[in-house]
Amino acid sequence: MYFLTAIGQYIIFLKKIFSRLEGSKILFPKILDEINDLGMSSIGFVSFISIFVGAVVTLQVAYNMENPLLPTYLIGLASRDSLILEFSPTMISLVLAGKIGSHIASSIGTMRVTEQIDALEVMGINSASFLVFPKICATIFINPFLIILSIALGLVGGWLAGNITGICPTEEYLLGIKYEFIPFNMAYAIIKTIIFAFIITTVCAFFGYNIKGGALEVGQASTKGVVYTSIFIIICNYFITHLLLN
Amino acid sequence: MIVVDSITKSFSGNVVLDNFSSKFEPGRINLIIGRSGSGKTMTIKCMLGLHQVDCGSIYFDNRNFISLSERDRKKIRKEIGMVFQGSALFDSMTVSENVMFPLTMSSKMTKDKMIERVNFCLNRVDLKNVNDLYPSELSGGMQKRVAIARAIALNPKYLFCDEPNSGLDPATAKVIDNLLKEITYEYKITTVINTHDMNSVVDIGDRIIYIEEGRKKWEGDKKTFLETDDKELHYFKSFSKLFTK
Ligand SMILES: Nc1ncnc2c1ncn2[C@@H]1O[C@H](COP(=O)(O)OP(=O)(O)OP(=O)(O)O)[C@@H](O)[C@H]1O
Ligand SMILES: [Mg+2]
Numbered sequence: 312m313y314f315l316t317a318i319g320q321y322i323i324f325l326k327k328i329f330s331r332l333e334g335s336k337i338l339f340p341k342i343l344d345e346i347n348d349l350g351m352s353s354i355g356f357v358s359f360i361s362i363f364v365g366a367v368v369t370l371q372v373a374y375n376m377e378n379p380l381l382p383t384y385l386i387g388l389a390s391r392d393s394l395i396l397e398f399s400p401t402m403i404s405l406v407l408a409g410k411i412g413s414h415i416a417s418s419i420g421t422m423r424v425t426e427q428i429d430a431l432e433v434m435g436i437n438s439a440s441f442l443v444f445p446k447i448c449a450t451i452f453i454n455p456f457l458i459i460l461s462i463a464l465g466l467v468g469g470w471l472a473g474n475i476t477g478i479c480p481t482e483e484y485l486l487g488i489k490y491e492f493i494p495f496n497m498a499y500a501i502i503k504t505i506i507f508a509f510i511i512t513t514v515c516a517f518f519g520y521n522i523k524g525g526a527l528e529v530g531q532a533s534t535k536g537v538v539y540t541s542i543f544i545i546i547c548n549y550f551i552t553h554l555l556l557n
Numbered sequence: 558m559i560v561v562d563s564i565t566k567s568f569s570g571n572v573v574l575d576n577f578s579s580k581f582e583p584g585r586i587n588l589i590i591g592r593s594g595s596g597k598t599m600t601i602k603c604m605l606g607l608h609q610v611d612c613g614s615i616y617f618d619n620r621n622f623i624s625l626s627e628r629d630r631k632k633i634r635k636e637i638g639m640v641f642q643g644s645a646l647f648d649s650m651t652v653s654e655n656v657m658f659p660l661t662m663s664s665k666m667t668k669d670k671m672i673e674r675v676n677f678c679l680n681r682v683d684l685k686n687v688n689d690l691y692p693s694e695l696s697g698g699m700q701k702r703v704a705i706a707r708a709i710a711l712n713p714k715y716l717f718c719d720e721p722n723s724g725l726d727p728a729t730a731k732v733i734d735n736l737l738k739e740i741t742y743e744y745k746i747t748t749v750i751n752t753h754d755m756n757s758v759v760d761i762g763d764r765i766i767y768i769e770e771g772r773k774k775w776e777g778d779k780k781t782f783l784e785t786d787d788k789e790l791h792y793f794k795s796f797s798k799l800f801t802k
């Protein structure tokens with residue numbers, strides 16, 4: 312019952328975000344700010360994770376292909392596909408749910424408990440669209456770049472790991488990551504990322520926006536936001552994959 | 558003039574505002590007094606549409622706020638300034654950005670005109686050299702004054718203040734009271750102030766409304782308030798040194 316009410320409230324919240332939008336003169340600078348705030352600040356973090364994940368993926372693939380009949384370049388190929396299809400879009404989105412999602416929930420939640428949202432409403436501003444719409448635009452725009460960066464750095468990490476350990480020499484690895492490349496896989500990764508970006512922003516904003524109480528509830532809301540975002544992402548991941556890769 | 562006609566508000570069966578009616582005239586300071594938890598903040602928030610009332614109507618110069626669409630409400634809201642109990646400054650913006658915010662959102666002024674207006678408003682509340690500070694770098698009293706500057710930036714017709722001088726030393730409280738009094742008379746604003754500070758009542762109240770547990774118990778001008786020995790008010794007044802001889 313609680314769940315159904317929450318879904319209903321979430322849909323009403325979405326409707327509020329997309330109604331009575333402010334003019335582009337006000338929204339555009341805000342979107343740029345959010346890109347900086349939510350996207351740029353995640354570059355270092357995403358890069359660091361991606362390099363290591365790429366390295367680990369390569370080592371694991373190699374570990375599973377001990378059969379000498381299998382050509383070595385398959386290590387590069389398998390690493391590439393797991394990075395593009397799953398590790399970068401899904402795992403990095405989950406990581407971003409923790410980083411930017413909790414930031415969104417707690418910053419909007421703080422505005423709620425300190426009456427800043429009421430102050431916006433008194434000025435005749437649709438607070439939901441004013442606060443959340445620019446964040447949606449920013450993450451939908453910037454997250455695909457983060458994911459592309461993550462894929463690229465993941466491949467670099469895999470190459471480094473293969474080279475350092477000597478399990479996959481450079482030529483074999485390069486051959487592998489170019490072998491029978493399917494461009495649609497990239498499209499699939501980007502579509503997933505965009506949908507996940509939308510989920511991260513709106514679900515976390517929803518929990519922050521509807522806080523009742525004080526500082527303690529701000530913490531709880533950001534935890535809840537991240538948990539539900541992750542669940543949503545995992546479920547959507549299944550359905551998107553089912554739809555796009557079948 | 559603001560006319561409030563029998564508004565009632567309850568939260569899951571718990572009535573916090575019970576059949577409240579009153580009139581607020583322009584160019585006068587209307588004080589809503591009462592003990593903590595009596596429903597002063599709720600009254601103001603219902604009048605501003607921040608909480609939806611269960612029944613009743615609110616007229617801003619004959620426009621029924623309750624029955625208007627969000628778009629039409631926006632027109633009225635541009636004429637309203639509000640100072641929240643906790644100031645509610647935007648903490649990601651500097652002082653001058655805070656005061657400029659209502660101007661950027663709903664006026665068509667040029668940038669220079671806006672800066673001029675911001676400086677005028679900050680001057681009006683006696684704040685200098687704080688334009689580039691963030692709210693967290695200000696004292697509570699300074700935050701209150703920035704909040705007042707933001708509320709008057711658009712030259713409001715209606716000004717609402719929720720405990721503008723709570724938590725301030727008596728001297729600063731007096732400065733703020735005087736400021737509110739001056740701007741109310743100067744610009745013929747309809748001012749509604751929540752307070753439980755008896756000094757404010759004596760200093761600036763033109764009309765006084767006393768509420769208890771969400772119900773209006775007494776209403777009248779300051780002179781009557783000071784002289785009356787109404788038993789509803791007696792209890793409240795008995796806590797103030799000003800009234801115990
Ligand atoms: N969002 C809410 N949900 C449920 N009850 C509420 C809510 N906000 C306020 N109340 C209740 O309404 C009553 C009046 O609260 P209100 O904030 O108006 O008091 P107040 O007179 O402003 O007090 P104070 O002087 O301490 O600010 C209180 O009993 C409070 O518990
Ligand atoms: Mg209050």
